[in-house]
Structure formats: C-alpha cells, structure tokens
Amino acid sequence: MTRLHIISFSTRLTSSGRPLAHWITELAAAHGAFEPTLIDLREVALPFLDEPGLPSDGHYVHQHAKDWSAVIDAADAFVFVMPMYNGGFTAPLKNAIDTLYHEWQDKPVGLISYSTGSSGGAPALEMIRPVLARVGLRPTAPTLSIPAIENHLDEAGHLRATAGLTDQARAVLAGVAQSAAALPEQAHAVA
Template sequence: MPRLHVVSASTRPTSSGRPLAAWVAAFAAGRAEFATTLIDLAEVALPFLDEPAHPAEGRYIHGHTKAWSATVAAADCFVFVMPMYNGGFSAPLKNAIDFLHQEWQGKPVGLISYSAGTSGGAPAVEMIQPVLRRVGLRPARHTLSIPGIEERTGPYGSFPGTADLAAGVAAVLDEVAGLVADEPAAV
C-alpha cells in the first residue's frame, strides 16, 4: 500500500488551511487506498536552509534535516495542501523542498491550493510545478484550488467538506495513485 504524506504547508499558528489539510488526510485515509500520514510544516519547524553541503549530496549535519529527510524518505507520494501568499507559493514550503533532494526523486505529488480570494491559489500551483519537477517530483495534472478559505473554516476549526470538494480531492488522489503504480519511487 503506497505511503501518502499529506503536507500542510502553512506554518502560521492561525492557519486556515490546517483544518483543510486534516480533512484531506482523513478523506485519503477513508479510501483505504493509501497508508496516510498528516505532516504539518509548523510542527516540522525547519529553520531556513542551513546545511553546508548541497542537499543532493545528502551529507546532512543538522538533526532537523535528518529528521525531515527520514519523514520524506518514508513516503511514496505526497499531497501538498498549500496556501497562496502574494500571488505565489509560500516560503516555508519552498524551504522544506530545498532542504532535500534524493528523498523527493520520482515521487508523485498532488497539489491542493487555497486562498482568501477567488483564485483559490491556482497561480501558486502554476508557479510551484517547475520547482517540483526540478527536484524530481512528479506533479499530478489534476489539481484542486479552493477559494474563500477564510469563510470555509476558522483558525482552529474543523473543515466542513462538500461533495464538490470531495470529488476534487478524489480526482487528485486517483491520479497520484495511478502515478505511483506507473513508476515506483526511486527512494
């Protein structure tokens, strides 16, 4: 069974997306198709990249990098639940990607974005896709962008999913599962 890590990409203590990420993880777990784990970048708590060697060398000296490496290496595929900030993807997500290299290789990733405005963060999805390919991730073509996130959930509230959102998440998960089956991850 593929090991799926649903990554909540906001590190804000009042993140509106965190309940969404928890809902996505629960939805994925409910399909019994993946062994699903929810990863909260706020709990991972990485500093800005502080490794002396290039990540591709895998010569990590810091405990936080070794722990993040082990977390990412333990997954076969990912779903990033990602906010849009100022028209792009968030700095903590880019930083978390940049920390590693080999651990991402060949692994499928589904993208679910959200924003306060009407775009649902679709521009952030467009911007991050070349970055993901650069580190060897395989982004699914199906994506989901959720507008008006702040009206959908409170800071520490639950996320009330809808049938439309469930269908959108299912489409992303279907493609991620297909990509895992197509080509086993290299790590």
C-alpha cells in the same frame, strides 16, 4: 499500500489550511490505496536552510535536516496542501523542498492550493511547478484550488466539506493513486 504524506505547508498558528489537510488525510484513509500520514510544517519547525553542503550530496550535518530527510524518505507519494501568499508559493514551502533533494525524486505529488481570494491559490500552484520538476517530483492531475478558504471552515475551525469539494479532493487522490500504482514496486510493499 502507498505511503502517502499529506503536507500542510502553512506555518501559521491560525492556518486555514491545516483543517483542510486534516480532512484530506481522512479522505486518503478512506480511499483504500493509501497509508496516509499528516505532516504539519509548523510542527516540523524546519529552520531556513543552513546546511554546509549541497542537499543534492545528501550529507546532512544538522539534526533537523536529518529528521526532515527521514520524514520525506518514508513517503512514496505526497499531497501538498499549500496556501498562496502575495500571489505566489510560500517561503516555508520552498525551504522545505530546498533542504532535501534525492528524497523527493520520482515521487508523485498531488497539488492542492487555497487562498482568501478568487484564484484559490492557482498561481502559487503553477509557480511551484518548475521547482517540483527540478527535484524530480511528479505532479499529478487533476489539481484543486480552493477560493475563499475561510468560508469552508465551521465555527470549530473544522473543514465544512461540500459534495463538490469532496468530489474534487477525491479526484486529486485518485490521480495520485494512479501515478503511484504506475511506479516500480517499492521495497516496502507487502506481497
């Protein structure tokens, strides 16, 4: 089983993306190939990078960096659920990546963006690609960008899944599963 971390990158209390990340986690559990864990960056409450050393050296001083390292180390693959702010990726997302280095390397990542506007955050998703490449993350295909995210939430704040959206989200998960299956066998894998 692939240990899949679905990371909700909004740190806002009123995040529209958090219900989306919950729903993706449920879909991942139903998929069968994944052991999914939802990571909410708001709960992680990661401070802006303040380590004295380079993350690429992997010697962390602060407990929050050690804890974040352990969280990311424990994953074989990811789904990033990312909002777009002002036409690009968000500062908390970049900070979460920058805080670590080796923990990301050679791991597949499915990309899901969302926004209020018509792009669904696709520009943010494209903008983050060079950063992902720099830390050795392997973006998978297809990706998913969801416009007018607020329209996908019901009165209770849960994601209202349409058949089309469900198909698209499942396709993202299938892409991650395929990439994860192509990786060398993980030490944790049960025979």
